[in-house]
Amino acid sequence: MxxxxxxxxxxxxxxxxxxxxxxxxxxxxxxxxxxxxxxxxxxxxxxxxxxxxxxxxxxxxxxxxxxxxxxxxxxxxxxxxxxxxxxxxxxxxxxxxxxxxxxxxxxxxxxxxxxxxxxxxxxxxxxxxxxxxxxxxxxxxxxxxxxxxxxxxxxxxxxxxxxxxxxxxxxxxxxxxxxxxxDLTRSKGIIKDQASNKAQCSQANSLNTLYWVFGAQFSFAFAMVVTFPYFSPYVQQYGVTNQAWVGFLYALPHGVYLLFAGKVHLFSEWIDRHQLERNQAQRTLWLGFGLLSLGAAMHLTPYQEVLIIARIVFGLGMVCCYHGLHQALANQIDQRQSGKVFSRFDAMSKWGGVAAGLSASFISSLGWLEVPFILSMLVSGIAAIALIIHPKFGHQHVKDSIISK
Missing domain, CATH: 1.20.1250.20 (MFS general substrate transporter like domains)
Incomplete structure (x- = not known):
């Protein structure tokens, strides 16, 4: 394997x-x-x-x-x-x-x-x-x-x-x-044996339980990508003129992801030991969106030292958001529908990126280079609040669906 x-x-x-x-x-x-x-x-x-x-x-x-x-x-x-x-x-x-x-x-x-x-x-x-x-x-x-x-x-x-x-x-x-x-034979056999209205409803419910994950993916992609296109001119207006240094700052969140993506499961295991397992992905996403919002807000402070910390915090937010989203998918996915699930999941990322790119382009044409970071901060914060108040996120929604059957 x-x-x-x-x-x-x-x-x-x-x-x-x-x-x-x-x-x-x-x-x-x-x-x-x-x-x-x-x-x-x-x-x-x-x-x-x-x-x-x-x-x-x-x-x-x-x-x-x-x-x-x-x-x-x-x-x-x-x-x-x-x-x-x-x-x-x-x-x-x-x-x-x-x-x-x-x-x-x-x-x-x-x-x-x-x-x-x-x-x-x-x-x-x-x-x-x-x-x-x-x-x-x-x-x-x-x-x-x-x-x-x-x-x-x-x-x-x-x-x-x-x-x-x-x-x-x-x-x-x-x-x-x-x-x-x-092996499609097993999947097709399952679908054939369960080709009833109840089975079809079950598959539909399987996708419905993931709509909040898709929404979180769109918000995450938007909050992340909207800060990318005009990062260079934004930091240059605060005195960062060395292109190598600009490139380093731009790549820093991705470097943070490379360093910590393989270790984030340790945080999840800690949650397993101290909290209910069904809240694991949810809590990781709360933390991720919170860090993204904080990191975006820190970009508005015109000090290079704070900017470095902001990029690190932003990268840690990326680590937690990716892990939370992926674990939520892995916990709830129906393998018979994995193609549909991951295509929609990826599509929401793409739509978020497209919306972010168009927004950043329009905003930059008005000369408001700090607004993309304000948008990122707001979207991340709203996403975190939405996930906190959504009572049926994660395994609880799946459990309720099973009980209702």
Whole structure:
């Protein structure tokens, strides 16, 4: 099982390296296409693949549950490779945009990887830890890819980089082909044997119990991403002018995640010993959103020393939020619907990112660079309060559903 998990993580890292690294260099790519468009349109192209992934998520979730999660993962890797190849071969803006659309519509390796892991791992705690590790591989790619690609792009045409990077998802596809096929026979047999109104209602209720998790995921993605696009000009106005230092501060929360993501389960075990188990994911999310809100508020203080602490606090909030969300999913997921669940979960992250990116772009056009951090603080605080007052979050909702049957 450990070998399977790390094979999935390796293939996800390889795909994420390409998908997360190149968008940062879009301003370098557009001039090579003779594209006479403003920087605002460059921002639209930045979120275009994310938007397409969110739109297509529901369809691919149903595809995974019907035809297999490994097959869906292979599809995502092939779609990512095709999208990058089209971008690399583009000689005009229209073809490049088409490549971005293909990349987003037929990609989605995060949801596909998580869905496959859920089909292979039955233990909730092990699954929760594995989902944390897929985010760890994404954060690692987010740190390494800009550095590696920034160095290599100084030596080559950015479009050629897209073409070369299209080989990475294909390499990930080869790794995935060595993994076991998920057993659909058992799931289909269960569904066939229980093909009654009661069984269908049970599946519907299974998704309904996760709507608060989806809402929390949207809030988390928005609160996190809204602070990213204009972080550099924001800190520069407070005297942070060294670009290497700006880059370090930008990456610091992701570095904190890399350091503590593998240890956060110790906090959960402490909660298990001192609190009711059903509150574990809920309490971790309360703490995560609270730390995010506090970290965002600390960014408003114009002192570099406080800014460093703020970035660390923000990173700790990310650690707790990811862990709480993943553990809530692992505790409540119906494996027959894992494709739908993870596609919707990932879609809410994408929609949150799209909304955050558009909000940050609009706010920055008005010159209010501190407002994204105020928005992050407010959204995180509201999410924490909403989770506290929601009485049926987590296992209690599942328990009530079981009792009602």
């Amino acid at each position: 450990t070998k399977l998990i790390y094979c999935v993580l390796l293939s996800h890292f390889i795909a994420a390296f390409a998908a997360l690294g190149m968008p940062l260099f879009l301003p370098m790519v557009l001039p090579t296409l003779d594209a006479n468009i403003t920087s605002d349109w460059a921002g639209v192209l930045f979120i275009l693949p994310t938007f397409c992934t969110a739109v297509a998520a529901r369809f691919w979730g149903q595809f995974a549950d019907k035809y297999g999660r490994r097959r869906s993962l292979l599809r995502a890797q092939l779609g990512l490779a095709a999208g990058f190849a089209l971008c690399g071969l583009a000689d005009n803006l229209s073809m490049f945009v088409f490549g971005l659309i293909v990349q987003g519509t037929f990609g989605g390796t995060m949801a596909a990887s998580n869905s496959y892991l859920s089909s292979q791992i039955n233990d909730a705690k092990t699954l929760g830890k594995s989902l944390n590790k897929t985010q760890l591989s994404a954060r690692l790619a987010l740190i390494i890819a800009p550095i590696g690609l920034g160095w290599s792009l100084s030596e080559t045409n950015p479009l050629n980089a897209y073409l070369w990077l299209s080989a990475l998802p294909l390499f990930a596809l080869v790794i995935t082909l060595t993994l076991p096929i998920d």
